[in-house]
Amino acid sequence: MDIAFPAVNLKGVLPQLVVTSFAVAGLLVDAFYRSTRMVFAISLLGLVLALLLFLSNWGKDGVYEGALLAVDNYTVFFNILFLLIAVATMLLSLHYIDLTGVDSGKYYPLILFATLGMMLLVSSMDLLLMFLSIELLSVSMYILVGSQRERWVSNEAAMKYLLMGAFASAFLLFGISLVFGATGSTSFIKIESALGGLAGGGPFLIHIGIAMMLVGLGFKIAMVPFHMWAPDVYDGAPTPITGFLSTGSKIAVFALILRLLMNPFSVPYSQWVVAFWVFAVLSMTLGNVAALLQRNVKRMLAYSSIAHAGYILIAVVAMDGRAMEAALLYMTVYAIMGLTAFGCIALLAKGEEERFSIEDYTGLAYNYPLQAVVLSVCLLSLAGIPLTAGFIGKFYLFSAAVKSGFIGLAVIGVLNSAISLYYYLGLMLRMYAMPTVAVEGMGHPLVGKLAVALLGILILVLGIYPSPLLGVIKEAVAALPAI
Amino acid sequence: MFIDVAITLLKIAFVFGLVLNIAGILGWAERKQSAVMQDRIGANRADILGLRLFGLFHPIADIVKVITKEDWIPPGGDKFLHTLAPFLALFTALAVFAVIPFGDTLHIAGRDIPLVIADLNVGILFVIAFGSLGIYSVVLAGWSSDNKYSLLGSMRAAAQVISYELALALSVVGVIMAYGSVELDDIARAQGQYVLGIIPYWGVIAQPLGFLIFFAAAMAETKRTPFDLPECESEIIGYFTEYSGFKFLAFWMGEFIEVIAVAGVVTTLYFGGWQVPFIDSQGFFVPGLFTIPLPHLLVVVIQVTAFILKVCFFCWFMLLVRWTLPRFRYDQLMGFGWKFLLPLAFLNVILSGVIFMSFEG
Amino acid sequence: MQGYWLAIVLTFLIAALIPGLLIFLSTILGPKRLTPEKALPFECGMDPSGPARERFPIKFYLVAVLFLVFDVEVVFFYPWAVLYKKLAIFGLLEMMVFTLFVGLALLYAWKEGVLEWR
Numbered sequence: 001m002d003i004a005f006p007a008v009n010l011k012g013v014l015p016q017l018v019v020t021s022f023a024v025a026g027l028l029v030d031a032f033y034r035s036t037r038m039v040f041a042i043s044l045l046g047l048v049l050a051l052l053l054f055l056s057n058w059g060k061d062g063v064y065e066g067a068l069l070a071v072d073n074y075t076v077f078f079n080i081l082f083l084l085i086a087v088a089t090m091l092l093s094l095h096y097i098d099l100t101g102v103d104s105g106k107y108y109p110l111i112l113f114a115t116l117g118m119m120l121l122v123s124s125m126d127l128l129l130m131f132l133s134i135e136l137l138s139v140s141m142y143i144l145v146g147s148q149r150e151r152w153v154s155n156e157a158a159m160k161y162l163l164m165g166a167f168a169s170a171f172l173l174f175g176i177s178l179v180f181g182a183t184g185s186t187s188f189i190k191i192e193s194a195l196g197g198l199a200g201g202g203p204f205l206i207h208i209g210i211a212m213m214l215v216g217l218g219f220k221i222a223m224v225p226f227h228m229w230a231p232d233v234y235d236g237a238p239t240p241i242t243g244f245l246s247t248g249s250k251i252a253v254f255a256l257i258l259r260l261l262m263n264p265f266s267v268p269y270s271q272w273v274v275a276f277w278v279f280a281v282l283s284m285t286l287g288n289v290a291a292l293l294q295r296n297v298k299r300m301l302a303y304s305s306i307a308h309a310g311y312i313l314i315a316v317v318a319m320d321g322r323a324m325e326a327a328l329l330y331m332t333v334y335a336i337m338g339l340t341a342f343g344c345i346a347l348l349a350k351g352e353e354e355r356f357s358i359e360d361y362t363g364l365a366y367n368y369p370l371q372a373v374v375l376s377v378c379l380l381s382l383a384g385i386p387l388t389a390g391f392i393g394k395f396y397l398f399s400a401a402v403k404s405g406f407i408g409l410a411v412i413g414v415l416n417s418a419i420s421l422y423y424y425l426g427l428m429l430r431m432y433a434m435p436t437v438a439v440e441g442m443g444h445p446l447v448g449k450l451a452v453a454l455l456g457i458l459i460l461v462l463g464i465y466p467s468p469l470l471g472v473i474k475e476a477v478a479a480l481p482a483i
Numbered sequence: 484m485f486i487d488v489a490i491t492l493l494k495i496a497f498v499f500g501l502v503l504n505i506a507g508i509l510g511w512a513e514r515k516q517s518a519v520m521q522d523r524i525g526a527n528r529a530d531i532l533g534l535r536l537f538g539l540f541h542p543i544a545d546i547v548k549v550i551t552k553e554d555w556i557p558p559g560g561d562k563f564l565h566t567l568a569p570f571l572a573l574f575t576a577l578a579v580f581a582v583i584p585f586g587d588t589l590h591i592a593g594r595d596i597p598l599v600i601a602d603l604n605v606g607i608l609f610v611i612a613f614g615s616l617g618i619y620s621v622v623l624a625g626w627s628s629d630n631k632y633s634l635l636g637s638m639r640a641a642a643q644v645i646s647y648e649l650a651l652a653l654s655v656v657g658v659i660m661a662y663g664s665v666e667l668d669d670i671a672r673a674q675g676q677y678v679l680g681i682i683p684y685w686g687v688i689a690q691p692l693g694f695l696i697f698f699a700a701a702m703a704e705t706k707r708t709p710f711d712l713p714e715c716e717s718e719i720i721g722y723f724t725e726y727s728g729f730k731f732l733a734f735w736m737g738e739f740i741e742v743i744a745v746a747g748v749v750t751t752l753y754f755g756g757w758q759v760p761f762i763d764s765q766g767f768f769v770p771g772l773f774t775i776p777l778p779h780l781l782v783v784v785i786q787v788t789a790f791i792l793k794v795c796f797f798c799w800f801m802l803l804v805r806w807t808l809p810r811f812r813y814d815q816l817m818g819f820g821w822k823f824l825l826p827l828a829f830l831n832v833i834l835s836g837v838i839f840m841s842f843e844g
Numbered sequence: 845m846q847g848y849w850l851a852i853v854l855t856f857l858i859a860a861l862i863p864g865l866l867i868f869l870s871t872i873l874g875p876k877r878l879t880p881e882k883a884l885p886f887e888c889g890m891d892p893s894g895p896a897r898e899r900f901p902i903k904f905y906l907v908a909v910l911f912l913v914f915d916v917e918v919v920f921f922y923p924w925a926v927l928y929k930k931l932a933i934f935g936l937l938e939m940m941v942f943t944l945f946v947g948l949a950l951l952y953a954w955k956e957g958v959l960e961w962r
Contacts, residue, residue, distance in 0.1 A: 487850070488850070488854070491850065491851045491854050492854065494851075495851075495854060495855055495858050499858060499859070499862070503862070549870070550866065550869055550870045550873055550874075551870075551873045551874060552870070552874050553874045553875050553876060553877065554870050554871045554874040554876075555878075555882065557883070557885060558878075558883045559885065559896065566867060569863065569867065570860075570863045570864060570867060572863075573859075573862065573863035574856075574859050574860050574863055577855075577858075577859035577862065577863075578855060578856060578859045580855075581851065581852055581855040581856075581859075600851050600852075600854075600855055601848035601849075601851035601852045601855065602848050603848055603852065608922070626897075628885070628896070629885050629896045630885040630886065630887060630892075630896050631885075631887060631892070631896050631898055632887060632888075633885075633896075634896060634897065634898065634900065635900060638900055638904050641904070641908075642903075642904050642907045642908075645907065645908065645911040645915075646907060646911065648911065648915065649911065649914050649915060649918055652915070652918045652919075653918050653921065656918075656921045656922065656925045657925075659922065659925035659926055659928075660925045660928040663926060663928065663929055664926065665922065665926060720886070720887075720888065724886055725885060725886065728870045728874050729866055729867055729869070729870030730867060730870070733863055733866070733867065813961060814960070814961035817907075817959065817961050818959065818961070821910075821950075821954075821959045822954065822959055825914070825950065826947070826950065829943055829946065829947055829950075832921060832925075832939075832943065833939075833940060833943055836928070836936045836939065836940075837936070839928070840932070840933065840936055843929070
């Protein structure tokens with residue numbers, strides 16, 4: 001028996017290795033020194049190092065043939081996005097976790113592990129690596145969601161997320177096994193070539209497999225029939241983690257879905273357009289209508305994030321080069337908006353208590369001018385008002401849908417945006433109304449305020465001058481095989 | 484086909500007969516050994532027509548007595564599980580012997596009969612698997628007894644056994660590295676080589692540290708003193724408090740059979756199995772000097788006898804350890820497994836890797 | 845050499861037969877006289893209070909989880925050990941890296957106090 005030694009190209013996965021090493025180092029430092037500051041510094045350093053390494057990888061295309069990982073502009077783009085999201089989450093958490101009694105030593109390394117899961121998820125070229133990374137991401141998230149041990153809502157959210165997430169993972173794994181059974185391989189490249197010559201989008205087995213995988217992945221992005229967990233979990237999780245969960249984890253799985261539909265499942269996909277159309281419409285409509293009824297700001301934003309998942313699904317339905325660009329743009333914009341919104345809520349905490357109820361926001365602008373302004377910009381952007389990043393994102397998305405002939409979908413999307421305007425503006429107006437009771441002011445740390453302000457400015461800048469980002473996205477999409 | 488089955492049955496009868504008999508005698512030997520070490524007389528009363536024979540009839544008397552005792556099942560307990568537990572204790576201990584080779588291949592009447600019940604190609608994994616399956620009997624016994632102390636005792640036992648399982652499984656890795664196989668027959672055969680021409684290349688020569696780790700961990704797996712926290716016959720109430728009659732004896736016998744199994748595995752992995760130094764299929768030889776040919780049957784008989792003697796030696800050694808060492812405290816017990824044996828086993832694997840590699844060239 | 849599965853099955857049968865038969869015999873031969881005192885669980889002579897299936901320390905659960913983690917990692921050593929000589933220096937170095945990470949995990953558990961009993 002001869003053993004072929006694998007050709008190991010460490011340079012391509014160096015950023016992932018860096019994140020892993022720094023996360024492990026962070027955990028060990030916590031175990032030995034119990035110093036939150038040091039853990040924070042190490043974790044941040046790891047993220048920044050990985051970011052620099054990725055920036056140097058930009059433009060150097062190289063799919064590992066027969067390997068598990070792809071390193072191309074598409075994955076590098078998303079990896080950089082995830083690292084930025086993680087950095088922003090860490091900065092927003094810095095003060096928050098001291099305030100609310102989170103076990104901080106494991107908090108930052110777990111953010112790193114979750115980020116690693118996202119990074120591997122978009123880069124994976126094999127169903128097994130995909131499953132492993134999705135589990136790495138999910139398990140880290142379960143713990144992060146429950147990291148406020150003193151608050152029972154946090155515990156409840158973690159338990160709910162864990163149980164339902166495990167259920168969804170089982171579906172995903174079963175779907176993977178059926179796909180493997182139908183094609184004889186777990187590698188994306190081999191699955192595609194196995195499905196290539198088949199009529200009717202492949203055997204029936206593969207469609208059952210795709211349906212089951214869709215259940216598992218749809219759960220992770222909180223797509224409508226599988227969205228039940230989202231409001232409770234988003235409500236119970238520590239607020240910066242809610243931001244992390246609603247942006248990072250969702251975008252990672254969306255990026256994966258886009259790659260799956262583009263690369264291995266491009267042939268059977270043609271029979272799934274209708275299903276995605278229905279999911280998109282359901283997600284948008286249900287998310288927005290349910291958000292109208294909420295009296296709790298975090299729950300309201302949770303439902304709105306379901307609606308935004310619906311908007312991104314429009315791109316999945318249209319599925320051409322233009323739609324891909326629109327999807328990437330919208331995901332980037334949504335990441336900024338989600339982080340800003342939840343970051344502002346985290347920074348509006350008074351003492352150990354947070355402000356969740358919509359009544360708490362009356363007249364808040366007089367005590368927290370910065371947070372109120374940034375949150376207002378963010379809400380306008382979420383609603384899709386011109387001159388904000390949200391408008392640009394929605395514009396590209398809907399026009400891509402129209403160009404691909406899904407005019408009905410675009411119309412529904414626009415109508416939904418109109419519905420959403422009501423609750424976004426309602427919250428905003430409330431903040432600028434006269435306060436009924438005197439609200440005591442709270443000093444807040446510079447780092448968090450700076451991060452939020454930066455994100456708010458970014459929303460405006462992207463709303464006015466999006467072309468550099470669009471250029472980068474064009475390059476990222478160009479790395480994918482032609483559709 | 485029929486001949487194969489008959490031969491297999493014969494081998495099973497031989498092995499199980501031997502094992503059960505040694506187990507019975509161990510019950511007597513343990514009492515005698517403790518008596519010798521504590522300057523007492525020990526079991527000597529049972530007799531048949533006045534013939535006492537140092538109390539060697541005690542095992543038979545025990546069996547007869549225990550089978551006719553009341554078989555009591557706690558009314559609050561689970562009847563099925565309560566019966567299943569002692570059954571499993573014996574079954575898992577006995578099943579281990581299926582893969583332990585006790586002699587070289589026997590050539591008789593034109594047939595090649597390997598002297599092992601089943602020459603399984605994953606022998607070591609089988610041994611470890613069935614060794615750890617035994618813990619089910621303990622947990623089930625504790626759970627089904629409707630007794631708080633039994634439950635706690637069984638939990639302690641489970642924690643102990645799974646803790647030492649790690650060091651046990653890891654220490655075997657060194658042996659596999661040295662002989663390049665997980666098949667016990669291959670390992671026994673490979674120990675017929677010699678280093679420097681005269682020293683038999685037994686596992687204990689290749690893996691001295693690994694042997695110590697394995698032996699300590701295996702002792703803990705059998706739940707005998709100094710690792711007998713789960714039972715603590717004399718003080719703490721253990722998991723078989725609510726057992727009587729033969730079911731109680733089943734745990735007791737299961738433990739002795741495990742002792743024999745450990746002795747057998749230690750012999751096979753570390754002490755040459757059935758190999759006798761300077762005797763191989765050609766006969767007795769002095770390396771490089773001369774060879775005295777011996778008939779095949781005689782060689783096989785010598786080897787089988789050597790294997791049995793080695794096993795008996797290790798059984799006796801474990802009795803000796805039991806009556807020499809005091810018991811661990813529970814935190815010391817867990818600490819010893821996790822903080823000492825496990826890191827040492829990791830170290831042993833890496834050290835062995837480096838040393839073998841540097842000898843290879 | 846597929847014959848050994850037959851041998852394994854036979855061994856299992858006989859290994860099951862011996863205790864099965866003896867337990868069966870003892871249930872038949874033994875007397876049955878249940879008295880109220882005998883029916884109580886033996887808890888050092890005290891009358892038992894409360895149900896027997898009590899809650900017990902979470903420590904045992906932690907040990908079980910740790911065992912699961914490390915046992916799976918130990919199993920990874922086996923294929924390498926069998927092919928140790930063929931994989932040569934490459935395999936050894938890879939395994940050293942692997943052992944380093946497993947060792948770090950053990951160190952972490954140790955420092956976090958999972959291995960302490962009190």
